[in-house]
Amino acid sequence: MAVSCLSLSITNLTVTPATKSQKQLHTKKPLNSTLKSLSKSGKLDEALHLLLESHQSRTPFGQPNLESYTTLLHACISRKSLTHGRRLYLHLLQSEDDELLLKSPTLRSKFITLFSACGQLDEARRAFRHGIEEMDCVSESVYVAMAIGFSKNGNFREALLIYWEMLSKGVEPGNFAFSVALKACSGIPDTRNGKAVHAQIVKAREEPDQVVYNALLRFYTECGVFDEVLKVFDDMPVRDVATWNALVAGYVKKDQVFEGLETFRKMQREKVGFSWVSLTMILAVSARLTALYTGKEVHGQIVKSAECPDVLVLNSLLDMYAKCGLMDYCRKVFDGMSFKDLTSWNTLINGYAINGWMTEAMTAFEQMSEAGYKADEVTFISLLSGCSHAGMTNEGQILFDRMRTEYGIDPNLEHYACLVDMLGRAGRIEEALEVVKKMPMEPSGSIWGSLLNSCRLHGYVSLAEIIAKQLFKIEPSNPGNYVMLSNIYANAGMWDRVKLVRELMEIRGIKKEAGSSWVQIRDRVHSFVAGGGFEFRNSDEYRKVWNELTKEMEKSGYRPDTGVVLHDINEEMKVEWVCGHSERLAMVFALIHAGSGLPIRITKNLRVCADCHTWMKHASKASQRKIILRDTNRFHHFHEGKCSCNDYW
DNA sequence: ATAGGGTTAG
Numbered sequence: 261m262a263v264s265c266l267s268l269s270i271t272n273l274t275v276t277p278a279t280k281s282q283k284q285l286h287t288k289k290p291l292n293s294t295l296k297s298l299s300k301s302g303k304l305d306e307a308l309h310l311l312l313e314s315h316q317s318r319t320p321f322g323q324p325n326l327e328s329y330t331t332l333l334h335a336c337i338s339r340k341s342l343t344h345g346r347r348l349y350l351h352l353l354q355s356e357d358d359e360l361l362l363k364s365p366t367l368r369s370k371f372i373t374l375f376s377a378c379g380q381l382d383e384a385r386r387a388f389r390h391g392i393e394e395m396d397c398v399s400e401s402v403y404v405a406m407a408i409g410f411s412k413n414g415n416f417r418e419a420l421l422i423y424w425e426m427l428s429k430g431v432e433p434g435n436f437a438f439s440v441a442l443k444a445c446s447g448i449p450d451t452r453n454g455k456a457v458h459a460q461i462v463k464a465r466e467e468p469d470q471v472v473y474n475a476l477l478r479f480y481t482e483c484g485v486f487d488e489v490l491k492v493f494d495d496m497p498v499r500d501v502a503t504w505n506a507l508v509a510g511y512v513k514k515d516q517v518f519e520g521l522e523t524f525r526k527m528q529r530e531k532v533g534f535s536w537v538s539l540t541m542i543l544a545v546s547a548r549l550t551a552l553y554t555g556k557e558v559h560g561q562i563v564k565s566a567e568c569p570d571v572l573v574l575n576s577l578l579d580m581y582a583k584c585g586l587m588d589y590c591r592k593v594f595d596g597m598s599f600k601d602l603t604s605w606n607t608l609i610n611g612y613a614i615n616g617w618m619t620e621a622m623t624a625f626e627q628m629s630e631a632g633y634k635a636d637e638v639t640f641i642s643l644l645s646g647c648s649h650a651g652m653t654n655e656g657q658i659l660f661d662r663m664r665t666e667y668g669i670d671p672n673l674e675h676y677a678c679l680v681d682m683l684g685r686a687g688r689i690e691e692a693l694e695v696v697k698k699m700p701m702e703p704s705g706s707i708w709g710s711l712l713n714s715c716r717l718h719g720y721v722s723l724a725e726i727i728a729k730q731l732f733k734i735e736p737s738n739p740g741n742y743v744m745l746s747n748i749y750a751n752a753g754m755w756d757r758v759k760l761v762r763e764l765m766e767i768r769g770i771k772k773e774a775g776s777s778w779v780q781i782r783d784r785v786h787s788f789v790a791g792g793g794f795e796f797r798n799s800d801e802y803r804k805v806w807n808e809l810t811k812e813m814e815k816s817g818y819r820p821d822t823g824v825v826l827h828d829i830n831e832e833m834k835v836e837w838v839c840g841h842s843e844r845l846a847m848v849f850a851l852i853h854a855g856s857g858l859p860i861r862i863t864k865n866l867r868v869c870a871d872c873h874t875w876m877k878h879a880s881k882a883s884q885r886k887i888i889l890r891d892t893n894r895f896h897h898f899h900e901g902k903c904s905c906n907d908y909w
Numbered sequence: 910a911t912a913g914g915g916t917t918a919g
Contacts, residue, residue, distance in 0.1 A: 337910050369911060377910080404911050439912045471913045478913075505914055540915040547916095575916040582917095606917045641918045674919055706919075 291321035292328050299335030304344045307332055312351060326364055333370045342378040345371070349387065362391045365399035372402065376409025384409045400431050407440045416447035423457075433460060435469050442475035446482040454479045470500055477506035481513050501527075501535045508541050517545045518785070521554065534561075536573045543576035547583040550863040550890055551780045555580040559593075568598075575603045582611025584861060585888040585895055587620070600631075606638045613646025615895050616904045621646050622655075637669055644678035649894055651908055653686040671699075677707050684714025685908065689723065705735040712741065716748045717908075724748045739765070739772045740867070747870070750823035762827075777842035777864045781853045788845035791837070796849065805851050812882035813875070816901065824869040838871050843889060847876070851883055859886035867893050873909075877901050 291314055298307035311328055314321045329348065336345040349371055352361045361367055368387060375384035388406045392398055403426035410419035423441040427433065433441070438461050445454030458476060461468050468476075473496050480488040489510045496503060504527045511520035524542050527534060539558050546555035559577060562569050574597050581590035590611050597604060605628045612621035625643060628635060640663045647656030660679050663669045671679075676699045683692035692711060696703050708731035715724035728745045735741055742765050749757040765771075778787035788796075796802055822834035829837065843862050850860040868876075868891045880887045881901035889896040897904035 334910070366911090373910060401911050408911070436912055443913080469912090474913050502914055509914075535914080537914045544916070570915090572916045577916095579917065601916095603917050608917095610917060638918050645918080677919080 291319075291324060292331060294321070295328055295331045299331060302335075302339060304332075304335055304339065304341050307335065308344050308347060311348075315351075315355065326360060326367065329360065329367055330370060333367065333374065337370060337374045337377060340374075340378055342374070342380065345374045345378075346383075362395070365401050369399075369401045369405035372405040372409055376406075376413060379413065381409065381413055381415065398426075398429065398431065400426065400434060400437060403431065404436045404440055407437070407444070411440055411444050411447065414447070416444040416450075419444040420448075420450070420453055433464065434466050435472050438464070438468065438472045439475045442472070442479045446475070446479045449479070449483040451483040451485065454483060470498060470503070474500075474502045474506050477503065477510065481506065481510040484514075486510060486514055499532070501533055501538065504532050505535065505537050505541065508538065512541060512545060517548055520545050521549075521551075536570050540573045540576045543573070543580045547576070547580040549778065549780065549785055550584050550861045550888075551785055552580075552584040552586070552861060553780050553783055555584065557783075571597070571599055571601050571604065575601075575607055578604060578607045578611065582607065582614065583890070585615055585859075585890070585897060587611055587615055587617060600633075602633055602636060605631075605633050606636070606642065609639060610642035613642045613649075615897070616646075616650060618646050618650045618652055618655075635663075635667055637672060637675070640667075640669065641674050641678060644675060644682065648678055648682035648685060649905065649909065651686065651906070653682050653688070656682045673701055673704055673707075676701070677704065677710060680707050681710040681714070684711050685717060687714075687718050689714055689718070689720065703730075705731060705738065705741075708734065709738075709741060709744070712744050712748075716744060716751070719748075719751060721748060721752050721754070736768065737770055739770050742770060743772060747824060773866060775842045775864065775866050777846040777862050779846040779850045779854075779860065779862050781850065786846070786849060788842045788849065790842040790845075791840045792842075793840075793845045796845065797840075801852050802848055805848050809848070809851070809879060809882055813878040816878050816881055818875065818878040821871045821874065824871050838869070838875075841869065841872050843868065843872050844875060847879060847887065851885070857885070859888060861888045862890070864889065864891045867891050868896065868909075873903065873907070877903055 291310070295307050295311060298304075298310065310319065310321075311324050311332055313319050314324050314328075317323070329352070332348060333345065335341075336348065352358060352367075361371075368390075371387040372384045375381070375387055384406065388402065403422055407419040407422040407426075410416070410422065420441065423433070423437060423444070426437065438457060441457045442454060444450075445457060458479075461472060461476070473492065476492050477489055480486070480492065489507065493499070493503065493507055504523065508520045508523045511517070511523060521542065524534070524538060527538065539561060543555060543558050545551070546558065555577075558580075562573060562577065574593065577593055578590050581587070581593065590608065594600070594604065594608050605624070609621050609624050609628070612618070612624060621643060625635065625639070628639075640659065643659055644656055647653070647659065656679070660671065660675065663671065663675070676695065680692045680695050683689070683695065689711070692714065696707060696711070708727055711727045712724055712731060715721070715727060724745060728741065731741050742761055746758050746761040749755075749761065775790035776787055778785050780786070820835045820838055822831060822838060825834040825837050827834070827837065843864050846862045847860065850862070854860055868889060873896065876887055876889055876896065876898045878901060879885075880898035887896075887898040889898065894905065894909055896909070
């Protein structure tokens with residue numbers, strides 16, 4: 261009803277002479293307020309028409325003025341309507357109102373904003389340059405609009421150039437200019453320029469505001485100068501939630517996730533509060549740490565909140581549950597989301613895939629298309645690597661082809677890596693090598709690494725040597741590669757070669773990264789380093805649980821396989837050594853401290869070794885616990901002496 | 910609407 265009334269009024273206005281009702285409209289609603297109400301209801305066609313007609317005096321209204329143009333332009337920006345904006349711009353250029361465009365920085369800025377918001381940087385640039393050379397002074401706002409346009413489109417270098425151009429014209433930068441310049445420096449990142457901007461901020465007449473300070477924090481985080489992050493943070497007169505969030509982000513970026521968590525807790529203690537951004541980051545941290553308890557706490561905060569949570573925080577909630585191995589929770593949250601985006605679907609699918617639930621992953625993939633979302637390269641990486649781990653080679657190959665033909669996605673290096681891994685794991689190494697030969701890019705270290713792993717799985721020793729040669733060329737100092745080769749020799753009983761690899765590592769000064777595992781008990785994450793934790797291992801409670809466990813496990817047939825040990829020590833010491841692997845320490849600790857019967861979630865910084873994998877299977881049976889072990893490579897759900905990976909990892 | 914934050918893979 262309301263819609264038809266409005267459109268009627270416009271037709272009447274433009275064609276027929278004024279009637280009684282229009283006179284009323286005229287007196288009550290002059291041009292600009294009519295434009296405003298039309299814009300508000302999204303009737304841009306009619307608003308534009310009215311403005312152009314008024315300009316030709318074909319309406320009872322007067323001539324459009326600056327306000328008329330900005331009103332309409334404002335509507336174009338909010339609806340990202342490029343077509344209406346273009347027509348308005350051309351109209352201004354062609355009419356005598358051209359002057360308006362040159363004189364009004366507001367109008368010029370808004371056109372720049374509109375064009376760049378619609379991704380039309382060339383047009384934005386033209387609007388920016390139009391007549392600029394003849395002008396004595398261009399307002400800061402015009403430069404800022406242009407710089408923001410570039411920066412929003414990821415064109416940080418050009419954004420910085422605009423900033424410097426502004427300075428060279430003698431325009432004094434204010435806080436708006438500072439924040440966009442810093443944003444550009446963070447995006448590149450460009451330490452030198454950013455520091456220069458920092459110096460200008462210090463010298464500026466205007467006091468830096470909250471946004472500038474926070475942008476500084478982000479800039480120093482992005483270029484890895486963490487000392488400055490702390491310094492700026494300490495010197496700030498006022499700290500808001502975004503400030504604290506920036507500090508958390510700084511710690512996370514530095515891989516100091518515990519400090520990130522601690523900072524978040526400090527925010528609560530100091531009554532700073534939190535925002536969706538804070539919760540999003542903490543959920544991501546919880547996902548990394550498999551800190552289910554912390555993640556659930558945050559979930560509680562989300563539920564308690566009066567506001568409707570945004571899609572990003574829910575996406576990271578999905579990921580947290582997925583990374584903790586709780587796919588039914590993940591699914592429940594997903595189904596309850598009133599607004600989903602591509603990332604939501606990708607997170608769900610990836611969750612199923614990393615947990616080894618490929619039937620569910622494929623079903624979700626189908627549902628995704630039905631719901632009108634188009635799978636992207638991330639979706640396919642999850643699906644392909646899931647197929648690879650699940651041994652679904654044929655399905656994976658079909659997916660790889662569908663990705664190109666149905667979805668028009670050119671496979672990137674990661675997709676090829678999945679394909680190579682898939683074929684290699686299935687023992688089809690020749691085909692895998694064929695893919696490596698034919699693919700359009702240089703094979704990466706990870707591709708040779710996955711081929712080497714395939715050789716390990718299938719006991720191809722001589723091929724492994726050839727591949728290792730390639731691999732060591734690309735990644736000469738990655739200890740994992742040497743460990744893998746050594747394991748291949750050990751499995752084949754070639755102990756002299758094992759020794760050779762060990763010596764090679766010594767000569768090249770390569771040390772195996774210390775294995776560490778962690779497990780969360782209530783609100784605390786406990787971490788263990790391989791061969792460490794002596795105090796704990798000497799405690800009575802440890803010995804008691806360890807001995808009981810070992811006795812049970814020996815009954816069910818567990819015998820240590822010491823081939824995984826790289827060190828040159830006697831057999832007894834080797835057994836001792838594998839017993840000190842970090843995931844076992846974490847497991848015993850959890851058995852002592854976690855609530856009885858609860859599943860145990862352990863996360864490890866390396867790939868789990870073959871002996872620990874066997875050990876965990878027996879341990880799950882002996883202790884009657886579900887164990888969810890997440891290593892760098894994938895998830896292992898141990899239950900009743902079996903692993904979800906079917907020993908295929 | 911001339912400015913700031915965060916999520917998925919590898």
